[in-house]
Amino acid sequence: xxxxxxFEKARPxxxxxxxxxxxxxxxxxxLPAELIREQDARLPEVSELDVVRxxxxxxxxxxxxxxxxxxxxxxxxxYNPRGCHRLASxxxxxxxxxxxxxxxxxxxxxxxxxxxxxxxxxxxxxAISLAPMAGAQGEFAGVAMFNAYHRAREDYERxxxxxxxxxxxxxPATAAMCGLKVRExxxxxxxxxxxxxxxxxxxxxxxGIMLTNPSTLGVFERRILDISKRVHAAxxxxxxxxxNLNALLGRVRPGDMGFDAMHLNLHKTFSTxxxxxxxxxxxxxxxxxxxxxxPVPLVEKMGGAYRWRSEAPQSxxxxxxxxxxxxxxxxxxVYLRMLGREGLRRVSDHAVLNANYLAFRLAEAxxxxxxxxxxxxxxxxxxxxxxxxxxxxxxxxxxKAMLDEGFHAPTVYFPLLVPECLLxxxxxxxxxxxxxxxxxxxxxxxxxxxxxxxxxxxxxxxxPIRRPDEVLAARKPDLxxxxxxxx
Amino acid sequence: MPFIPHTESQVQDMLRRLGADSIDDLxxxxxxxxxxxxxxxxxxxxxxxxxxxxxxxxxxRNHPLLCFAGGGAYEHHIPAAVWxxxxxxxxxxxxxxxxxxxxxxxxxxTYEYQTMIAGLTxxxxxxxxxxxxxxxxxxxxxxxxxxxxxxxxRRIAVARTVHPAWRAVAGTLLRGxxxxxxxxxxxxxxxxxxxPLDRDSGDGFAAIAVAxxxxxxxxxxxxxxxxxxxxxxxxxxxxxxPVALGxxxxxxxxxxxxxxxxxxxxxxxxxxxxPYLGLLACKARYLRQMPGxxxxxxxxxxxxxxxxxxxxxxxxxxxxxxxxSNICTNQGLMVTAATLHMALLGGEGLRRVAEACHAxxxxxxxxxxxIGGVRRAWDAPFFHEAVLCLDRPVAPVLAALADQGILGGIxxxxxxxxxxxxxLVCATEMRTARDIQAYASALTGIMRSGAGxxxxxxxx
Numbered sequence: 001x002x003x004x005x006x007f008e009k010a011r012p013x014x015x016x017x018x019x020x021x022x023x024x025x026x027x028x029x030x031l032p033a034e035l036i037r038e039q040d041a042r043l044p045e046v047s048e049l050d051v052v053r054x055x056x057x058x059x060x061x062x063x064x065x066x067x068x069x070x071x072x073x074x075x076x077x078x079y080n081p082r083g084c085h086r087l088a089s090x091x092x093x094x095x096x097x098x099x100x101x102x103x104x105x106x107x108x109x110x111x112x113x114x115x116x117x118x119x120x121x122x123x124x125x126x127a128i129s130l131a132p133m134a135g136a137q138g139e140f141a142g143v144a145m146f147n148a149y150h151r152a153r154e155d156y157e158r159x160x161x162x163x164x165x166x167x168x169x170x171x172p173a174t175a176a177m178c179g180l181k182v183r184e185x186x187x188x189x190x191x192x193x194x195x196x197x198x199x200x201x202x203x204x205x206x207x208g209i210m211l212t213n214p215s216t217l218g219v220f221e222r223r224i225l226d227i228s229k230r231v232h233a234a235x236x237x238x239x240x241x242x243x244n245l246n247a248l249l250g251r252v253r254p255g256d257m258g259f260d261a262m263h264l265n266l267h268k269t270f271s272t273x274x275x276x277x278x279x280x281x282x283x284x285x286x287x288x289x290x291x292x293x294x295p296v297p298l299v300e301k302m303g304g305a306y307r308w309r310s311e312a313p314q315s316x317x318x319x320x321x322x323x324x325x326x327x328x329x330x331x332x333x334v335y336l337r338m339l340g341r342e343g344l345r346r347v348s349d350h351a352v353l354n355a356n357y358l359a360f361r362l363a364e365a366x367x368x369x370x371x372x373x374x375x376x377x378x379x380x381x382x383x384x385x386x387x388x389x390x391x392x393x394x395x396x397x398x399x400k401a402m403l404d405e406g407f408h409a410p411t412v413y414f415p416l417l418v419p420e421c422l423l424x425x426x427x428x429x430x431x432x433x434x435x436x437x438x439x440x441x442x443x444x445x446x447x448x449x450x451x452x453x454x455x456x457x458x459x460x461x462x463x464p465i466r467r468p469d470e471v472l473a474a475r476k477p478d479l480x481x482x483x484x485x486x487x
Numbered sequence: 488m489p490f491i492p493h494t495e496s497q498v499q500d501m502l503r504r505l506g507a508d509s510i511d512d513l514x515x516x517x518x519x520x521x522x523x524x525x526x527x528x529x530x531x532x533x534x535x536x537x538x539x540x541x542x543x544x545x546x547x548r549n550h551p552l553l554c555f556a557g558g559g560a561y562e563h564h565i566p567a568a569v570w571x572x573x574x575x576x577x578x579x580x581x582x583x584x585x586x587x588x589x590x591x592x593x594x595x596x597t598y599e600y601q602t603m604i605a606g607l608t609x610x611x612x613x614x615x616x617x618x619x620x621x622x623x624x625x626x627x628x629x630x631x632x633x634x635x636x637x638x639x640x641r642r643i644a645v646a647r648t649v650h651p652a653w654r655a656v657a658g659t660l661l662r663g664x665x666x667x668x669x670x671x672x673x674x675x676x677x678x679x680x681x682x683p684l685d686r687d688s689g690d691g692f693a694a695i696a697v698a699x700x701x702x703x704x705x706x707x708x709x710x711x712x713x714x715x716x717x718x719x720x721x722x723x724x725x726x727x728x729p730v731a732l733g734x735x736x737x738x739x740x741x742x743x744x745x746x747x748x749x750x751x752x753x754x755x756x757x758x759x760x761x762p763y764l765g766l767l768a769c770k771a772r773y774l775r776q777m778p779g780x781x782x783x784x785x786x787x788x789x790x791x792x793x794x795x796x797x798x799x800x801x802x803x804x805x806x807x808x809x810x811x812s813n814i815c816t817n818q819g820l821m822v823t824a825a826t827l828h829m830a831l832l833g834g835e836g837l838r839r840v841a842e843a844c845h846a847x848x849x850x851x852x853x854x855x856x857x858i859g860g861v862r863r864a865w866d867a868p869f870f871h872e873a874v875l876c877l878d879r880p881v882a883p884v885l886a887a888l889a890d891q892g893i894l895g896g897i898x899x900x901x902x903x904x905x906x907x908x909x910x911l912v913c914a915t916e917m918r919t920a921r922d923i924q925a926y927a928s929a930l931t932g933i934m935r936s937g938a939g940x941x942x943x944x945x946x947x
Contacts, residue, residue, distance in 0.1 A: 001791055001792060002591060002595055002791075002792050002793070002794070003595070005595070005598075005599060005602075006599050006830050007599070007602065015833060015835065015836065016566070016831045016832070016833070016836070018566075019564070019566045019831045019832055019836055020832055020833075020835065020836030020837075020839045020840060021564070021839050021840060021843045021916045022839075022843075023839055023842070024839075024842045024843060024846050027842070028734070028842060028845050028846065028849075030849065030868055031845070031868050032868065034736065035706060035735055035736055035868070036734060036735065036736060037732075037733075037734055037735060037736050037737065037838070038736070039834075040733075040833075040834030040835050040837075040838050041606055041607045041732060041733060041737075041834040041837060041838070042606040042834060043603055043606065043607070043829050043830065043832065043833045043834045043837065044830050044833060045833050045834075045835075046830060046833070048566075048568060048831060051568060051572075051827060051830045051831050052568050052572060054830075055572045055596065055823075055826075055827055055830075056572060056575070057592075058591075058592035058593075058595055058596055059572070059575045059577035059578050059592050060577060060592065061590075061591040061592035061595075062577040062578065062581045062589065062590050062591070062592040062593055063577075063581060063582075063586075063589035063590065064576050064577045064578070064579070064580040064581035065576070065580035065581070066576025066577065066579070066580045067576065067577060068589075070582060072582060075582060077582060078490070079490050079580075080579065080580045081489070081490060081535075083535040083538070083539070085574065085579065087538065087539060087542040087543075088542075089570075090542060090543060090546040091546070092543075092545075092546025092547055092548075092549045092551075093546050093549065093758065093759065094756035094757065094758050095549075095551060095562075095756070095757060096549050096757060096758065096759040097552070097554050097556050097560055097562065097757045097894055098558075098559075098560050098757065098759060098760035099556040099558055099560070099894065099896075099897045100549075100552060100556075100894055101885070101886065101889050101894075103550075103889065104549060104550040104552055104889060104894075105549050105759065106548050106549065107544070107545030107546055107547065107548030107549045108545070108546075108549050108759050110545055110548070111542075111545055117528075118528075118529055121526035121528045121529055122526060122529065133618040133619065133622070133761065133762070134618060134816045135816075136813045136816070137618070137622075139813065140660070140813060144659070144663060147663065170813050173813035174813040176813075177660070177663055177664060177813050178663040179663040179664055179665065180663075219516075220516050220517050222516055222517075222518070224518075224521075225518065225521070248517075250525040251514065251517075251522055251523070251525075252517060252521050252522055252523075253523070256521055256523070257521060267816075271490075273579045273580050273820065274580065274581065274582050274583065274819070275578070275579060275580075275581075275818075275819045275820030275821075275823070276578055276581045276582070276583065276584065276590070276593040276819030276820060276822075276823065277582070277583035277584065277593075277615070277780065277816055277817050277818075277819035278583075278616075278618075278762075278816035278817045278818045278819045278820065278821075279618070279761070279762035279816070279818045279819075279820060279821060280816045295659070316659060317655060317656075317658060317659035318621075318652060318655040318656050318659055319622075319656060319659060319660070320618065320619055320621060320622070320652075320656065320760075320761060321559055321619045321620050321621035321650070321652045321653065321656065321749065321760070321761075321763065322559075322560070322619075322652070322759070322760025322761055322763075323759065323760045323761065324760070324761055325618075325761040325762035326758055326759040326760050326761045326762070327756075327758045327759075327761065327762050328761075328762055334538055334542060336529070337530065337532070337533055337538045337541070338489045338532055338533055338534070338535070338538055339489060339532055340529060340530060340531045340532025340533065341525045341526065341527060341528075341529035341530065341531060341532070342525065342531065342532060343489060343532045344525045344529065345525050346491060347491075349510045350491050350493060350498075350510075352510070352513050352514065353493075353498065353501055353502070353510055353513060356505055356507075356513050357501045357504065357505060360504060360505055361504070374516070375513060375514075375515065375516050399586070400586075400588065403586060403588050403589050408582070408586065408589055409586050409589075428490075428491050429490050429491065429492065430492070431492035431493065431497075432493060432497045432500075432501060458788075460588050463588040463589065464588070464591045465587070465588055465591055465787040465791060465793040466588070466787040466788040466789045466791070466793075467587075467588065467787060467788050468587045468588075468785050468786070468787050468793040468794070468795040469785045469786050469787065469788070469793075470785070470795055470797065472785045472786065473783040473784075473785035473795050473797040474783075474797050474798055474800070477612075477774065477781070477783055477797060477798060478783055478784040478785065479598070479601055479605075479612045479613075479774075479781055479782070479783050479784075479797075480598070480601050480602040480605045480606075480611070480612060480613070481598070481599070481602040481784075482602065482606075
C-alpha cells in the first residue's frame with residue numbers, strides 16, 4: 001500500500017510553527033469583505049517533521065539516476081553532477097530578481113553570455129538564444145523562425161514541414177502549433193531517409209524539414225549533406241532536433257551538416273537534472289540567415305559589460321515571462337566548463353562506445369537488433385517481436401520485468417516503426433560493469449520469458465505497486481483528493 | 488574526463504570485443520569531412536574546486552539589493568526543508584514518471600500538488616504544471632478556444648492589466664494558430680474599460696481573460712467580468728498569484744472557467760527569472776481539453792491504491808500533430824518544491840504570508856506617498872503591489888536607488904504610457920519596518936536633491 005496522503009496525516013490545529021510569519025495585529029481593513037476568503041485554503045495541517053518524513057518516504061519510492069541505471073533511449077539519463085547543483089544554488093545567483101538592473105547582475109549575465117558563446121562554438125551555429133524553457137519550446141522557436149524567414153522574403157506559399165516517420169512526437173505537434181501542415185516521409189530499410197520520398201515531398205510549399213541525427217533509430221543519417229543540399233535547393237530550411245547530440249558532441253557540428261536552426265536539450269546533453277519531468281532548457285541556435293528572428297531576450301556584451309537585450313525588430317518574440325530557465329542554464333554552464341574542450345569529445349566517445357558494446361553483447365546473447373548492419377550511435381533499437389510471437393511476452397512486459405531487476409526500463413514502443421521495440425541509451429556515465437549487469441538482467445528476463453512467460457507478463461513483482469489500471473484512471477479520472485469529479 | 492568511469496584497459500577490452508581498433512572506428516559511418524576537432528575556443532576543463540572559485544566570484548559580482556520589486560517574481564521566505572528535500576537525488580534526478588511502478592513517490596506528490604492547487608484556486612482539477620506563468624496563460628487561452636468551439640470565434644479579449652510579458656508570450660505562441668487578442672484598456676481609475684468591446688463588431692470572443700490580483704496590484708470587478716463573459720458566451724480565464732489566494736476568495740467562487748498563474752511564490756527562488764512554475768486549473772467539464780501532464784489515482788492489478796499519469800491520449804507523444812499542445816515536459820522539480828512549501832505553510836500559514844505582504848505594502852505605499860512628487864496612480868484596493876506616479880522619469884530614480892542598494896520597483900512607464908511616470912512597487916512579508924524606512928529615506932533624498940533626474944546609468 002502507498003503511504004497515506006499528506007492530507008490524511010493532517011490534524012486540525014497542527015502547524016509547522018517556524019515557517020509562517022507572525023499574524024498581523026488586525027485583518028486588512030482596506031479590502032472589501034467580498035474579496036476575502038471565508039475559510040483558509042484547504043491545505044494540510046501538519047508539522048514540519050510530518051512534511052519532512054512524508055516526502056522523504058515518498059522519494060524512496062522513486063527510481064532515479066542517483067539510485068538506478070536508466071537506459072532510457074532518447075532521454076540521455078546521465079549523471080547530474082552535484083557540483084552543478086551546488087554552484088547554481090549559490091545565494092548570489094538565486095537572489096537575483098529578474099527586474100534587477102543589469103549592473104547588479106553582471107556575474108550572472110557573464111555566465112549566461114559565456115554559455116551562449118560556448119554553445120554556438122559546440123554546434124557550429126552563428127548565434128544562440130537561451131530563452132526556450134524546454135526542447136519543445138526550442139522546436140517551436142525554430143519553426144516559427146522558419147516562418148518568419150520565408151515571410152521576410154515575401155515567400156508566402158511555404159506552409160508544409162517535412163518530418164520523418166521516426167521523429168519525436170513533439171516535431172509534428174510543433175509544426176501544427178506553427179500553423180504548418182506535416183508531410184511525413186518514410187525511413188528506408190537501412191534506417192536512412194528514402195531520398196525518393198524526400199524529393200517527392202519537396203517543393204515550393206516546403207518551409208523546411210525537421211531531423212534528428214543520429215535519428216531516433218540510433219543510426220547516423222549518412223546522406224545528410226545530400227539531404228541538406230536538396231532541401232536548400234527547394235528553398236526550404238533544415239531544423240536539427242538536438243535530442244541526440246550526445247552521440248556527436250565535440251566531433252560533429254549540426255552547423256557543418258547544413259542545419260539552419262536547432263535546439264539543444266540541456267537536460268540531456270549537458271546533464272542538467274530531469275527533476276521528475278522538468279524543468280528542462282531548450283536553447284536554440286541559428287545560422288546567420290536566421291539570426292534576426294531569434295527569440296528574446298538575448299545576452300549581449302558591450303564594452304566590458306553584459307546586458308539583456310529584449311528589443312529586436314524581427315524577433316519571433318518572447319517565449320518566457322523572463323529570460324528562460326536560468327537556474328538550469330547555470331547548471332549547464334558549470335557542466336560545460338568542467339568538461340572543457342577536451343572533455344566534449346570524450347562524452348560522445350564513451351556514450352557511443354557504451355551503446356555499441358551493449359548492442360553487440362545483446363546481439364551475441366540472441367536479441368534482435370532493428371538495424372544489425374548499422375553502427376549504433378549513442379543508442380540503438382532492439383525488437384522483441386520474435387520473443388512476443390514465441391512467448392506472448394511484449395516489450396511492455398519486458399520493461400516491467402527490468403524494473404524488478406533494478407533497472408529503469410528502456411523507452412518502449414518508440415520509434416513507432418519498429419514493432420515491440422526497446423530504445424536503449426546507456427550514456428557515457430555508466431561503467432562497463434553496469435552494462436554487464438544490464439545484459440545479465442536482460443538475458444535472465446528473456447530466459448524466464450521462454451520458460452515461464454506468465455511470470456514476466458505479470459511483472460513487476462518487487463516494486464512498490466503492481467501495474468496500475470490505466471483504463472480505470474482514464475475512465476474515472478481521480479485527479480484530486482476529495483469529492484469525486486463529474487466530468 | 489570528469490564523469491566517465493571507464494579505465495583505459497576497460498576501453499581496450501570493449502573495443503576488442505567490438506573488433507574495433509579505436510573509438511574513432513565506431514564513427515566510421517559519419518562522412519570524414521564532417522568530423523573535426525573540438526572547438527579550440529572552449530576553455531580547458533576544470534575540476535569542481537576550479538569552477539567553484541569562478542562561480543563564487545561571479546555570484547559575488549551580483550549585488551544584493553533590498554527588493555521592492557514584484558511583477559511576477561517575489562522574494563518570500565522559503566523553508567529550509569523545501570530545497571533540502573526537493574534536492575534529494577530521488578526527486579532531482581528521476582525521469583518523467585511514465586513507468587509508474589518506478590515513480591510512485593513523484594506521482595503521489597503530483598497528485599497532492601494537484602489537490603492543493605485545485606483547493607487554492609477553487610477549481611475542480613489542476614494539471615501537473617506548465618513552464619511558467621506566461622506559458623500557462625498562453626495555454627489557458629488556447630484551451631479556452633478549444634473548449635468553446637460553439638462560439639466559432641478565435642478571438643480573446645484580454646485585460647491590459649494582465650502581465651505584459653504574459654500577453655507577449657501568448658502572442659508569440661498563438662500567432663501561428665490564428666488566434667487574435669483584443670485589448671481591454673484601463674479607465675482612469677485603473678479598472679477595465681469595456682467601451683471598445685461594446686463598439687466591437689467582430690465575431691465575438693471565445694474567451695475573456697483577466698488577472699486577480701493583476702499586474703498593477705489591483706483587483707478586477709469580478710461580477711462585471713463574469714457578466715461580460717456570459718454576454719459574449721465566452722469562457723472566463725483568470726490569472727492568479729497563489730500566495731494572494733491564501734487570503735483572497737478563490738476565482739472558482741467567482742465563476743472562473745480556467746485559472747492560470749505564476750507559481751514562483753510557492754517556495755521557488757527568484758533565480759534571475761527562472762525556472763518557475765506555470766499553474767493551470769479548470770472546471771471538470773473542460774478537463775479533456777487541458778494541456779500538460781496529469782497524475783491520477785487508480786488501483787494496481789492487486790487492487791491496491793496506485794498512481795499513474797493519465798489522459799495521456801491528449802499529449803504530443805500519442806497524438807503527434809493533433810495533440811492539445813506540443814508541451815512535453817512540465818516543471819517537476821518546481822512542483823516538488825511548491826508541494827513541500829504549501830504543506831509546510833498550510834492554509835493558515837499561507838493566509839498569514841498574504842496578510843503580511845498586504846500590510847507591508849500598505850505601509851510602504853503610505854511611506855512613499857508621503858514624499859513630495861510621489862502619488863498613487865489611483866485610489867483602489869491592492870494586494871501587495873501598487874502603482875506610484877512620480878513627477879519625473881522613473882528610470883534615473885531607480886538607478887539612484889540601486890546605487891544605494893535598493894531595488895525600488897519596476898519602471899512600467901514604457902509598457903503603460905497612459906500612466907505617465909509610473910513605478911510598480913511591492914513589499915512581501917520579508918520586508919521589515921526598517922527596510923521600508925530605508926527605502927523612504929533614500930527616495931526622499933533622491934526626490935529632494937533632484938538626483939536621479941540626470942543620466943540613466945542603469946538600463947532596466
